[in-house]
Amino acid sequence: MPSSGERLREIVRVLAKYGFGHIYNTRVRSRKKEQDPKKLRQAFEELGPGFIKIGQILSTRRDILPLEYITELSKLQDEAPSFPFEEAKAIFVKEFGQKIEDVFERIDEKPLASASVSQVHRGKLYTGEEVILKVQRPDMETTLLQDIELFIRIVDRAPNIFKDFLVSPKEAFEEIRQTSKRELDFRNEANAILRFSELNKEVACVDVPKVFLSFNSKRVIVEEYIEGYKILDIESLNEAGYIREDIGEKLLLAFLSQVFKDGFFHGDPHPGNLIIKEGKIYFIDFGIMGQLSSENREHLNQLLKSIVMKDLDQLMNTLLKIGVQKKRIDRARFYEDLNYLVETYLTASFSSIQFGTLIADVLDVTRKHSISMPSEYTVLVRALTMLEGLITDLAPNLNVVQVAKGYLSESDNFKLFEPISSEKLLLNSVKFAKSMIELPLQVSKLFENLNNGRTKIKLDLVNMDDKWTGLNKMVNRVVFALIVSALIMSSALIIFATERTGTSLLGIIFFLGAGFLGLWLIISIIRSERL
Known part of the structure; x- marks a missing residue:
């Protein structure tokens, strides 16, 4: 190295x-x-x-x-490119103190796949299980x-x-x-498989490979080999009698449950990581997982609710609460961008909306305004966008929005309307009545202050410092250009006045100075890219 x-x-x-x-x-x-x-x-x-x-x-x-x-x-x-199998054997010995031949009845030296971090070999244990051996690249x-x-x-x-x-x-x-x-620590992948399996044990259509903890270390993991149909092998699925719309619907419902119920979801659901076997959807390769804390799930709930209800104030406040502001926010412009985004989506056909793209576009707006969002949401956007594209290829006629809408409306983990208790209703009624009683007095005070000249209007000019700096630069350049013009005119007058007595050195100096300063002014304008 x-x-x-x-x-x-x-x-x-x-x-x-x-x-x-x-x-x-x-x-x-x-x-x-x-x-x-x-x-x-x-x-x-x-x-x-x-x-x-x-x-x-x-x-x-x-x-x-x-x-x-x-x-x-x-x-x-x-x-x-794959690395030599002898190196994989050496890593196995170093990790477990056993030779591969003592553990595997059969192992394919040619890898099933060779990726940037690891490579995978298919084999069979002496106990009879068909497995895959995943070994990290040497010195990776x-x-x-x-x-x-x-x-x-x-x-x-x-x-x-x-x-x-x-x-x-x-x-x-x-x-x-x-x-x-x-x-890079494959023990985390093994723990992710176990946790995912436990959380989804009640979901009949979802399963994961068995992980062999005896042969799991930082650089090696051994898992059950899942031999089935790739999820986009349309011809094989049709021949086996599977209904693609049914697979797509179950896959989407399973993913929504992972996000809103468990807060622990597969972060890389591309077609190669989903296999259909015996009526179940097997998720494989748990190197990338997404997690949402209960707080972030609640924030996601609020984001979706505010978009559906077109509550831009709630949407903006939620995003500002979630994100970290890198600089002062122009709230008026931020509001306008969010309004344009929401109007664009809600004027389109509801059935054509893709939630992954919608959330991704919201993140693009926050990025534009230098608001850093938690990375958990970016993993969710990537996974959701990937899943929506996969389902579109698998079952083009499946209405993804309707399926998602049905799940969210029945789920206890997503609430479009908060329940209102009788105590809360009574408390808000008392507050409203009190405000209405005080309203005439407030209006009277307003007119009294207007009449006595005590009313003040406060204007908040956003980014005024930047605008003032720009104005100063513009004025300075105008003044500079006037000085250059004056130098040119004065040098011309001097040369004209001394024409009979010979060339004026002072006039030539003025001309050269004006030319140099003019050239410097042009270069500065070009460099500012505001020509």
Whole structure:
């Protein structure tokens, strides 16, 4: 494995090759910024498995990256060249003190899959169970964490450059480092399988592979091999007599239960991680899981309710309560953006609304206003968007909105209307009556203050400091341009007056000075990109 210094130089060289040399002062930035997302993906691919994993994690974070980067980084394939089986055997011995041959009756040396973090082999235990052996790449943890650490150094060196497309860059990569550490420990995956199984034991249509805890460590996990139909193998499902709409409906209901009831859901439900076997939907690969605390579930409840009820004040206040504000918020503009979003969705056909896209667009609005949302919601958006796309391919005629609406209306975990007790109704009635009694007195005071000239109107000018600074710059440039014009005119008069006696040195100096100052003014305007 290369040293930290060698790897840093390699990263800088590859970034420069794809047009990001300005980050480390090795090249001038290209003006074709629209190509940056594609070139960043290509750079990550060339930098190897560590950066491919970083890119995949970034592609799930709509709260910190613009949509064009999310779209491009989502194209990163979780595939990598396989490593020798002898290395997998050596890791197994190191983790358990046993040879693979002593545990497995049969093991395929050719991997079923080889990804950026690990590779998977199919085998059979001496006890007769068909299993898969998942082994982490040699030195993967060291390599990945080193790459993240070096990228943090690069980000820290040029934070203003990354602010063009990344919100709170250093914080983002610090969070990615913690996420990667959790994912690189396969014991967390085993615990996720056990917890998911326990929470869904009453759901007849959902199951998970059995995990063999005797052969589970930080770098190795052994699970039951699930041999069934891939969920988008339409031809095989039809031949086996499955009804695709039924599968799609059960899958959606199971996921909604995971989110609203359990607060623990599969974070990567792509077609390769869902298998149909014996009338059940098997979820596999629990490397990415989403969690929602009871508080965040309640906030999600409030968000959906405020959107349905078109209560923009409640929507804005909930988002401000959930998120972390990075700078002063222009509440008027924030309100306008939310209003446009809600109007756009609620004027469309209700049956065509995709909840994943809706929540994703809400997160895009918060990102635009520098409000950082909890990462739990970004995992939910990714999973929900992925699931909606999968169900559309599986069962195009299934009305996803109707299924979701039916579940939410019957669920005790989602309440569109809060129950009103008789005590609460009585208390609010007393408050209303008291306000109505005081209303004439308040109106009388208002007119009295108007008549006596004591009424004051307060105007809150949002971002006035920025506007005032811009106005000052504009005035300064106008004055500067007038001075340059005066210099040109005065030098012309001097030269004209001394025409008979010879060339005036003072006039030429004025001309040159005016030309230099004029050129400087033009350059400053061009650099401000407000020509």
